[in-house]
Amino acid sequence: xxxxxxxxxxxxxxxxxxxxxxxxxxxxxxxxxxxxxxxxxxxxxxxxxxxxxxxxxxxxxxxxxxxxxxxxxxxxxxxxxxxxxxxxxxxxxxxxxxxxxxxxxxxxxxxxxxxxxxxxxxxxxxxxxxxxxxxxxxxxxxxxxxxxxxxxxxxxxxxxxxxxxxxxxxxxxxxxxxxxxxxxxxxxxxxxxxxxxxxxxxxxxxxxxxxxxxxxxxxxxxxxxxxxxxxxxxxxxxxxxxxxxxxxxxxxxxxxxxxxxxxxxxxxxxxxxxxxxxxxxxxxxxxxxxxxxxxxxxxxxxxxxxxxxxxxxxxxxxxxxxxxxxxxxxxxxxxxxxxxxxxxxxxxxxxxxxxxxxxxxxxxxxxxxxxxxxxxxxxxxxxxxxxxxxxxxxxxxxxxxxxxxxxxxxxxxxxxxxxxxxxxxxxxxxxxxxxxxxxxxxxxxxxxxxxxxxxxxxxxxxxxxxxxxxxxxxxxxxxxxxxxxxxxxxxxxxxxxxxxxxxxxxxxxxxxxxxxxxxxxxxxxxxxxxxxxxxxxxxxxxxxxxxxxxxxxxxxxxxxxxxxxxxxxxxxxxx
DNA sequence: GCCGTTTTCGGCCCGACTGTTTTCAGTCG
Numbered sequence: 001x002x003x004x005x006x007x008x009x010x011x012x013x014x015x016x017x018x019x020x021x022x023x024x025x026x027x028x029x030x031x032x033x034x035x036x037x038x039x040x041x042x043x044x045x046x047x048x049x050x051x052x053x054x055x056x057x058x059x060x061x062x063x064x065x066x067x068x069x070x071x072x073x074x075x076x077x078x079x080x081x082x083x084x085x086x087x088x089x090x091x092x093x094x095x096x097x098x099x100x101x102x103x104x105x106x107x108x109x110x111x112x113x114x115x116x117x118x119x120x121x122x123x124x125x126x127x128x129x130x131x132x133x134x135x136x137x138x139x140x141x142x143x144x145x146x147x148x149x150x151x152x153x154x155x156x157x158x159x160x161x162x163x164x165x166x167x168x169x170x171x172x173x174x175x176x177x178x179x180x181x182x183x184x185x186x187x188x189x190x191x192x193x194x195x196x197x198x199x200x201x202x203x204x205x206x207x208x209x210x211x212x213x214x215x216x217x218x219x220x221x222x223x224x225x226x227x228x229x230x231x232x233x234x235x236x237x238x239x240x241x242x243x244x245x246x247x248x249x250x251x252x253x254x255x256x257x258x259x260x261x262x263x264x265x266x267x268x269x270x271x272x273x274x275x276x277x278x279x280x281x282x283x284x285x286x287x288x289x290x291x292x293x294x295x296x297x298x299x300x301x302x303x304x305x306x307x308x309x310x311x312x313x314x315x316x317x318x319x320x321x322x323x324x325x326x327x328x329x330x331x332x333x334x335x336x337x338x339x340x341x342x343x344x345x346x347x348x349x350x351x352x353x354x355x356x357x358x359x360x361x362x363x364x365x366x367x368x369x370x371x372x373x374x375x376x377x378x379x380x381x382x383x384x385x386x387x388x389x390x391x392x393x394x395x396x397x398x399x400x401x402x403x404x405x406x407x408x409x410x411x412x413x414x415x416x417x418x419x420x421x422x423x424x425x426x427x428x429x430x431x432x433x434x435x436x437x438x439x440x441x442x443x444x445x446x447x448x449x450x451x452x453x454x455x456x457x458x459x460x461x462x463x464x465x466x467x468x469x470x471x472x473x474x475x476x477x478x479x480x481x482x483x484x485x486x487x488x489x490x491x492x493x494x495x496x497x498x499x500x501x502x503x504x505x506x507x508x509x510x511x512x513x514x515x516x517x518x519x520x521x522x523x524x525x526x527x528x529x530x531x532x533x534x535x536x537x538x539x540x541x542x543x544x545x546x547x548x549x550x551x552x553x554x555x556x557x558x559x560x561x562x563x564x565x566x567x568x569x570x571x572x573x574x575x
Numbered sequence: 576g577c578c579g580t581t582t583t584c585g586g587c588c589c590g591a592c593t594g595t596t597t598t599c600a601g602t603c604g
Contacts, residue, residue, distance in 0.1 A: 031576035032576075102601095140593085141594065
């Protein structure tokens with residue numbers, strides 16, 4: 001069983017949680033958490049790095065001690081230290097930390113005084129009203145814990161596209177309030193993360209109480225969790241938590257930086273401020289021991305106070321962006337407008353809902369210069385996949401439509417299945433007649449890493465292979481990534497002149513941000529496509545752009561920023 | 576446990592809100 005980066009960060013987080021409950025030094029606990037975070041942000045593979053005897057302490061947040069522990073996890077699959085802690089602290093106690101309102105101190109108290117070792121135990125204690133008897137807990141807190149326990153069944157983060165569906169009407173509602181100035185959604189929403197845990201909304205307004213009243217009266221709210229002068233939290237009927245902050249115009253930039261995060265990015269920025277005898281909080285930038293803010297009206301002012309240009313929100317993850325900004329080395333991130341076409345979509349020829357012509361006309365409306373029609377091949381029977389004859393007919397049809405249509409070129413393509421043994425699902429002679437081929441896996445997603453990687457490598461060996469579609473196969477929230485050696489696949493793609501897709505379907509977003517970065521570091525170019533199954537879904541391309549931006553990609557890193565002749569030449573010449 | 580254009584010890588981001596208190600600890604973001 002190969003050890004993945006996430007296995008290692010999971011173990012380190014568990015160590016942190018249990019040490020925290022045990023009452024270990026806060027900073028020591030934080031070190032484990034930061035190391036875990038740093039590993040999650042990594043674009044490389046730790047197992048490989050250990051194998052190649054690379055110096056792990058060069059990674060941020062990882063020193064001698066944790067480097068050794070990583071090596072131990074890679075070679076044995078587990079960590080002795082963790083097993084030892086589990087002798088002292090029941091491992092399921094860490095689950096209690098996930099309950100909102102419970103931190104290490106309270107969890108320890110629950111364990112010591114009521115012998116609570118798991119969420120089950122806690123549920124029982126709440127039902128029997130034992131928790132309220134503890135010092136420092138009380139009736140209210142017991143009730144809140146009870147509510148949290150009921151609520152937290154299931155995934156709490158939602159897809160970005162869903163968050164937008166809730167956010168837009170709420171923003172419109174807030175803007176109905178007359179005295180309101182700016183309204184901006186900050187947090188991971190503004191950083192365009194693939195999933196969003198809650199919404200952090202920032203408004204400027206002089207009438208703080210009144211605007212809070214307006215907010216908490218929104219019809220879609222189920223429960224007001226807290227309400228103060230500057231901050232209120234509510235839970236919507238959907239379960240989504242929304243925090244509203246009211247700030248003054250003078251603090252707008254500082255608050256925007258602060259609430260956009262990420263937390264780790266903010267810490268970096270504040271550390272830089274301390275180096276300059278400054279203090280940054282959500283109200284502004286302050287000189288040591290002075291009360292008057294010297295900056296903070298705009299984000300630009302805040303970043304300038306620590307000698308940096310404004311860093312785009314998508315990069316604010318503490319993945320090296322502060323250093324890059326300092327060296328004037330920030331990437332010039334790709335934009336939606338840079339894309340000239342869309343190279344993955346379906347029509348009524350397989351499982352799409354719109355005709356070729358409808359897709360082409362809708363794409364033209366969006367400003368595309370070209371699209372590729374890529375219906376499924378026969379293996380995907382559930383999606384009405386095409387055999388060679390049907391594909392031949394589609395080719396003729398596309399040629400016919402191309403001769404009728406102005407202003408957009410339809411490329412002849414296919415999403416051809418990669419079969420179990422790595423062969424492509426249709427004969428070469430028909431595939432050859434196409435402009436391009438997206439090659440994807442839809443079956444046997446559960447193969448071992450070795451077999452799955454070999455399968456893809458074999459397929460890439462076919463000179464007709466152009467683009468690896470939705471490379472990891474994940475579908476949020478249910479289906480995780482296939483077991484893959486992504487480094488090897490990227491190397492193979494480079495060698496064989498293949499490209500990887502950034503599939504913009506909101507539940508896929510595959511490649512994700514980290515893999516985009518990994519591709520860029522290796523000089524491998526990607527394609528941002530929608531995999532649209534209807535005309536409306538052609539607009540999903542922006543979600544792919546978000547991932548690409550979070551992965552530091554620039555216009556040159558994405559091949560469908562090229563005009564059609566360049567693109568076709570690239571697809572053929574790289575073979 | 577990590578980290579260092581003041582370095583190998585002594586720091587480690589900062590403020591709001593809640594529930595419990597009677598001046599604050601714990602938690603959260």
